[in-house]
Amino acid sequence: MIIDELEYYQAVDRAIYAAELADWLPARLFDIHTHAWLPQHCRQPISSERVGLVFEAESVSREELDEAYALLFPGKTVEYCVFGMPLTVIDREANNAYIAAQIDRQRVYGLHIPGLDDSAEVLAERIRAGGYSGFKPYLSYVTWKDLEDIRIIDFVTQSQLEVAHAHGLLIMLHVPRNTRLPDPDNLRDLEMIAARYPGAKVILAHGGRAYSRPLIDRALAVVAALPNMYFDFSNVQQAEVVEAILARMPPERVMYGSDIPVATVRGTMFMLNGQRVAITRKPFPWSISSARPGQLRCTFMGYEQVRAMKTACERLGYTAADVQRLFYDNARALIDSAGRP
Ligand SMILES: [Zn+2]
Numbered sequence: 404m405i406i407d408e409l410e411y412y413q414a415v416d417r418a419i420y421a422a423e424l425a426d427w428l429p430a431r432l433f434d435i436h437t438h439a440w441l442p443q444h445c446r447q448p449i450s451s452e453r454v455g456l457v458f459e460a461e462s463v464s465r466e467e468l469d470e471a472y473a474l475l476f477p478g479k480t481v482e483y484c485v486f487g488m489p490l491t492v493i494d495r496e497a498n499n500a501y502i503a504a505q506i507d508r509q510r511v512y513g514l515h516i517p518g519l520d521d522s523a524e525v526l527a528e529r530i531r532a533g534g535y536s537g538f539k540p541y542l543s544y545v546t547w548k549d550l551e552d553i554r555i556i557d558f559v560t561q562s563q564l565e566v567a568h569a570h571g572l573l574i575m576l577h578v579p580r581n582t583r584l585p586d587p588d589n590l591r592d593l594e595m596i597a598a599r600y601p602g603a604k605v606i607l608a609h610g611g612r613a614y615s616r617p618l619i620d621r622a623l624a625v626v627a628a629l630p631n632m633y634f635d636f637s638n639v640q641q642a643e644v645v646e647a648i649l650a651r652m653p654p655e656r657v658m659y660g661s662d663i664p665v666a667t668v669r670g671t672m673f674m675l676n677g678q679r680v681a682i683t684r685k686p687f688p689w690s691i692s693s694a695r696p697g698q699l700r701c702t703f704m705g706y707e708q709v710r711a712m713k714t715a716c717e718r719l720g721y722t723a724a725d726v727q728r729l730f731y732d733n734a735r736a737l738i739d740s741a742g743r744p
Contacts, residue, residue: 405460405467416702429727433734434483436637436660439463440498447492454543460664465505486514489541503533512738514539523562536741537573553579555592567603571744574605584611584622597629610639615674619647627651635660640707642714658734666705
């Protein structure tokens, strides 16, 4: 079980869900961004990875994922696109095989975590054999550069792009650098991908990690004009950022994602003078908490994100049908199109 404090859940989280979210959310959700991996896939503790992470779970099994959805969204049906935890401390091949075993292409879809040296032929065969809808590349595998020097094209390889372009596959992209989506190298690489590999469907995870209005506005000036770029809203907890993306992007290219296990952490994240800060109910090395245990009345980061999405939708006058497109139809249509060139 990746959600703890079940009495607190009933008293606080469930009450927030009932009062603010249950009636507003559609009956069916599609989560385009979620993770699963098993304890036996971990070669070392997750916390020993060089990349900074904002969660506590050392593993999330398929069963725990379904339990988490049942607690986060009681009464709703959740379909999802799941992938492994793309870290060097994880056995990538074993994790990929576990994901492939969950895929039914009805309710559960999945992405393949590629190796940086895999050829286009190898990748195309992996996608076919596993029934995946695309790739989840990640910067952690670029171990020979400082984190802040890593470019998108260092881990989104030409082989991945060729296969994704040829087969109309998704690429779930976590953009690098503390300068985030509007970083000039990031925008240059996205423009190159759009020009040369228009068949690839690139999802900018976490709203491109541009968790403030100035960051997202600068990025959208470029990204909104690129025809094969999409956004998921996982971890975006600022209504003004959601609102900017919804206002500027074509309506079918925005979708819900949870980034479980992150959505199950009780707390909130925001930008402070260019730095991402997390406040959490429990104390972690990577967060600010109270010196008195259990004092902070936090709810799930996943709820803070849906609250931000709700505020943005209300400001933009979204109807129930618009909300359903955002939380279900868009992702479902995109995943159905994956594999079609
Ligand atoms: Zn993620």
